[in-house]
Amino acid sequence: xxxxxxFDRIDTIVKKDPVVLFMKGTPTFPQCGFSSTVxxxxxxxxxxxxxxxxxxxxxxxxxxxxxxxxxxxxxxxVGGEFVGGCDIIREMFESGELQKMVTQ
Amino acid sequence: MPMPITELEKLILTGLxxxxxNIEDLRGDGDHYxxxxxxxxxxxxxxxxxxxxxxxxxxxKMGGELHAxxxxxxxxxxx
Numbered sequence: 001x002x003x004x005x006x007f008d009r010i011d012t013i014v015k016k017d018p019v020v021l022f023m024k025g026t027p028t029f030p031q032c033g034f035s036s037t038v039x040x041x042x043x044x045x046x047x048x049x050x051x052x053x054x055x056x057x058x059x060x061x062x063x064x065x066x067x068x069x070x071x072x073x074x075x076x077x078v079g080g081e082f083v084g085g086c087d088i089i090r091e092m093f094e095s096g097e098l099q100k101m102v103t104q
Numbered sequence: 105m106p107m108p109i110t111e112l113e114k115l116i117l118t119g120l121x122x123x124x125x126n127i128e129d130l131r132g133d134g135d136h137y138x139x140x141x142x143x144x145x146x147x148x149x150x151x152x153x154x155x156x157x158x159x160x161x162x163x164x165k166m167g168g169e170l171h172a173x174x175x176x177x178x179x180x181x182x183x
Contacts, residue, residue: 071159072167087155088155
């Protein structure tokens, strides 16, 4: 179970910036296809976002799964709220919903 | 250790009784699946909640035994 310190760290990270992406690798060097897909979608929408490389922080890598009750990485947060992983972000991009959400 | 397609289907159907499940083994390695799940119980729920319901049926195996599961969820249309 995630300890409260990690939980609080995650809470601070997701609320510090309007758009936060927990991913494997970095936007320029993604280390996983799913993370790369989400980074590309955000780049295409020219969204300013904070990325967090979970491969460099095992506590955050596991903690964020408990925080959002979502078992995989990547995870996108907008306005401090968990929005989804790769599948949902792709669906929201295709429907135009993501653009509306990140440009509000 | 990959998960056989039959086990994945059984887990989802046990957890979401009455769902219509269509699973595709993307790479033939039992580790990368795509699944389309149609289930009455998804009605009125956000995509995140719908996908969380599916992950809950997998009893913690998602991300461990099962590396990738591309999910698509939908609610059956009224007959």
